[in-house]
Amino acid sequence: MGRLFGTDGVRGVANADLTAELALGLSVAAAHVLAEAGTFEGHRPTAVVGRDPRASGEFLEAAVVAGLASAGVDVLRVGVLPTPAVAHLTGVLGADLGVMLSASHNAMPDNGIKFFARGGHKLADDLEDRIESVYEEHRTGAPWARPTGAGVGRVRDYDEGFETYVSHLLTVLPNRLDGLKVVLDEAHGAAAHVSPEAFTRAGAQVVTIGAEPDGLNINDGCGSTHLGLLRAAVVEHGADLGIAHDGDADRCLAVDAAGNEVDGDQILAVLSLAMREAGTLRGDTVVATVMSNLGFKLAMEREGLNLVQTAVGDRYVLESMKENGYALGGEQSGHVIVLDHATTGDGTLTGLMLAARVAATGKSLAELAGVMERLPQILINVPDVDKSRVKTSGDLAAAVAAAETELGATGRVLLRPSGTEPLVRVMVEAADIEQARAVAQRLADVVKSALG
Numbered sequence: 001m002g003r004l005f006g007t008d009g010v011r012g013v014a015n016a017d018l019t020a021e022l023a024l025g026l027s028v029a030a031a032h033v034l035a036e037a038g039t040f041e042g043h044r045p046t047a048v049v050g051r052d053p054r055a056s057g058e059f060l061e062a063a064v065v066a067g068l069a070s071a072g073v074d075v076l077r078v079g080v081l082p083t084p085a086v087a088h089l090t091g092v093l094g095a096d097l098g099v100m101l102s103a104s105h106n107a108m109p110d111n112g113i114k115f116f117a118r119g120g121h122k123l124a125d126d127l128e129d130r131i132e133s134v135y136e137e138h139r140t141g142a143p144w145a146r147p148t149g150a151g152v153g154r155v156r157d158y159d160e161g162f163e164t165y166v167s168h169l170l171t172v173l174p175n176r177l178d179g180l181k182v183v184l185d186e187a188h189g190a191a192a193h194v195s196p197e198a199f200t201r202a203g204a205q206v207v208t209i210g211a212e213p214d215g216l217n218i219n220d221g222c223g224s225t226h227l228g229l230l231r232a233a234v235v236e237h238g239a240d241l242g243i244a245h246d247g248d249a250d251r252c253l254a255v256d257a258a259g260n261e262v263d264g265d266q267i268l269a270v271l272s273l274a275m276r277e278a279g280t281l282r283g284d285t286v287v288a289t290v291m292s293n294l295g296f297k298l299a300m301e302r303e304g305l306n307l308v309q310t311a312v313g314d315r316y317v318l319e320s321m322k323e324n325g326y327a328l329g330g331e332q333s334g335h336v337i338v339l340d341h342a343t344t345g346d347g348t349l350t351g352l353m354l355a356a357r358v359a360a361t362g363k364s365l366a367e368l369a370g371v372m373e374r375l376p377q378i379l380i381n382v383p384d385v386d387k388s389r390v391k392t393s394g395d396l397a398a399a400v401a402a403a404e405t406e407l408g409a410t411g412r413v414l415l416r417p418s419g420t421e422p423l424v425r426v427m428v429e430a431a432d433i434e435q436a437r438a439v440a441q442r443l444a445d446v447v448k449s450a451l452g
Helices: 020-038 056-070 083-092 125-139 161-172 194-201 228-237 264-278 294-302 314-324 347-361 365-369 394-410 433-451
Strands: 010-013 046-051 074-080 097-101 110-117 155-157 181-185 205-209 241-245 252-256 285-289 306-310 328-330 336-338 377-383 412-417 423-429
Touching (some): 020 056, 020 097, 056 074, 056 097, 056 110, 074 161, 083 161, 110 125, 161 347, 194 205, 228 241, 241 347, 252 264, 264 328, 264 347, 264 365, 306 314, 336 347
Parallel strands (some): 046 097, 074 155
Antiparallel strands (some): 010 110, 097 110
């Protein structure tokens, strides 16, 4: 069996790759690994379970809850809430583990299972490996140790989760948003009610789009992966800015008043200066990934801030932050982690803090984002290839070497297998966009021919 866990939980086509049987078995295994680690005499382990609005989340939630309860874990079912809300509630409620059912920005047929350890933290690789090992051991024949009678877990709905999370967001907001007009694109996802409520209570005039989830329309032509509707709505309504989330609202991208995209790098740049000014940017350091635009690195250097870069994936950003005590990190894709207030990327919190900076300074988002200049960067996704051979293909290595020679010191090349889909991402950065585009296309063609 190949490794079930990818860069962000277990993910696949619901009811094909990710079945009810798999969800149930993984939940029992997670209960044995995560709940038993903290058991003591008289302690009944507890789990928080939430989901995004995908139709498949309904049967997968039932399977997860059944698995946990059958393993003796009491379940608090919080319903449709963002991933960071489930992480937050896992921490503040003192639960032994949390489970979020979502495939984030993926299309509706996909779904996924994300586990959180005590405190609301994403799992380290060794914990994921232990869960897989326990699951596989029992899948192939070893019986589960099953409680009976009063030992089985109890299940109840925890309706207070929505208010607890929104109140938390407002408590940590540095200032109100009075006077701002904001368009929110909720991607018909998990934040469809949370985010508008938080922005409205913070004082903003709110216009919402993509806020009518029906279980089938999540991420469908809207949200952080499709900014066209948001751009148009911001201009149409004369808004100060727009905020876009993905399906589980752990990421945030923005649009300025003219409809121009403000990506995760620019959001990090804006928030880093705000946090330095407030004295909360520990070590004057920001953590980002190797996918960050070269312009972000140059901006941080110019502003006298330190930049630490990690492998791609918000989990690696988070690991570096926790290990070294840094307060701010994130990805170009919009995963932004403010570690003093969240244990994972939080799109609603990020959007609120970005809007708060606009309100506090009286500057437009375009002016604030202008602290960095994005250098031309071309990203091409090459689907339906054997991503496992990226590092072993001789033809591909030769093509990359030729591209790096051509670009010299003015650009760079990065090939990255997707952690959740059967594709390879080709990224090329150069001072000239036409050169970047040409080099990226040549490399994408080689990826397709060599790995197809």
